[in-house]
Amino acid sequence: MSTETELKLALAPDAIRALRRHPLVTAAEKLGNAQTLVNTYFDTPALALHKARIAVRTRKQGATWLQTVKCAANAVGGLSSRPEWEQPYRDEFDFSSVDATAVRQRLEALAGQIQPVFTTTFKRETRRLTPSPEVEILMMIDQGHIQAGDGRDPISELELELVRGSAQDLFDLAGTLAERVPLMPTDRSKAERGYRLFLGTPDAPRQAAKSTVHPRQSPLDAFRALAFDGLQQWQENTLGALVHDDPEYVHQLRVALRRLRSLIRLFRPALPDSFVERWSEVLRDTAADLGDTRNFDVLLDDILAPADPAPLMPDELLTPLREHAIAVRDTARKAARARLTHADHGQRILGFSADIHRLSNDALTAAADLTTFARLQLNALRKRARKRFASGDSLDPEQLHELRVSLKQLRYGLEFFRPLFDTKALKQYLGGVRQAQTDLGYLNDVATARTLMLDWLDHTPPLSAPTHFLIGWHAQQYARTRRRVVLEIETLLTGKTPWRAGR
Structure with missing residues (x-):
């Protein structure tokens, strides 16, 4: 078994020429001519390997065929490290060299069921970079596509694979390259993208994780x-x-x-x-x-x-x-x-x-102690919000915005530390903070929109009638929301807290 440590970077197709002209790249040793790699990924009809976070593929590289098994990568900030087993492929799978017993047994049990799922076909240019005598890094430029049924997705990536040195050396090299070339770290492997294409999983905005x-x-x-x-x-x-x-x-x-x-x-x-x-x-x-x-x-x-x-x-x-x-x-x-x-x-x-x-x-x-640290920090956030909560009737839009920022910071703190105080009382308190933040958000949105629209009137006077109508249309809801949120916040910022000691 070997462990592959690499930094994966998304590379716009029109930036490849600039990358090739970078002094570090022109000075690097070119390892042969560019090669076309055809990879076929296999799984069971029920995608049992995907669910177990195991990838099995064959690769045709010129006249050579290889079999590769990879396990789940721990990928953050584009940097991934994963165990892999690679060997020649001779028309049938052989998992005997997989020295992780549980992985080998699962593969052998499913060997009769696996079938092709998707392919990746791309041209790879490989160079060897040695920024210092202690560091050796392979740089691969990949251009091609992923194919799953009728679905097709482009590949344009730069991979930096560590041969000798530390993960920090990968970041140092990437940072130097990024001074001249737009590079973006990505944690999605070709295999993950292939499965998403096969399953028809659409891209969606990424929300904060729990x-x-x-x-x-x-x-x-x-x-x-x-x-x-x-x-x-x-x-x-x-x-x-x-x-x-x-x-x-x-x-x-x-x-x-x-x-x-x-x-x-x-x-x-x-x-x-x-x-x-x-x-x-x-x-x-x-x-x-x-x-x-x-x-x-x-x-x-x-x-x-x-x-x-x-x-x-x-x-x-x-x-x-x-x-x-x-x-x-x-x-x-x-x-x-x-x-x-x-x-x-x-x-x-x-x-x-x-x-x-x-x-x-x-x-x-x-x-x-993390729990003690969390209590101290949450108390400080609540105290800061309480200071910004002056007499309800005197809060102008700017003060309401500052109060909203304080409550948002308290909400984030509660979400960050929630597993430490996972009680019904904290869940209810967090729900109250979120509701107050939503109401304050509406007040801030109206105030911001009002400022934007009134600024436009300096250059576009015909917008006066619709602008003043819209401000008036929201006036009653603004007033009702403002009265309600003052009561909501007063309740949240007084009394006992659900993260106090003994809970």
């Missing part, structure tokens, strides 16, 4: 696990936003960035100051790069769409405002997509992943 922290972890170990979850949400929604028009990809990308910023703030006592300062700033700037696309989507879907001028006003009253908002939104989307394709976006994801891998416990943080 927390899996446990009391035996140190605060730093818990941070690392939660940060990798956030990193995957950031990665997958970035890749999705580049090929899909669904605005939810950009929304979930922004959610990932907000959650990561809140996570760093929450775990600040367990993190190096340099890490906190660097990534708080980078994540904030990355969110700002996406512009106001989300604000325009909300204006169209949540503020404009529900409003109905009839019967007192003509149906077409809001049409000029809607058309203007769509035009501005489309321009903002185009700018956001351009930012995502820029090389520095991939660099940021690579850098964040590398820095998380680099974090290590010192004696103090390793000995810290």
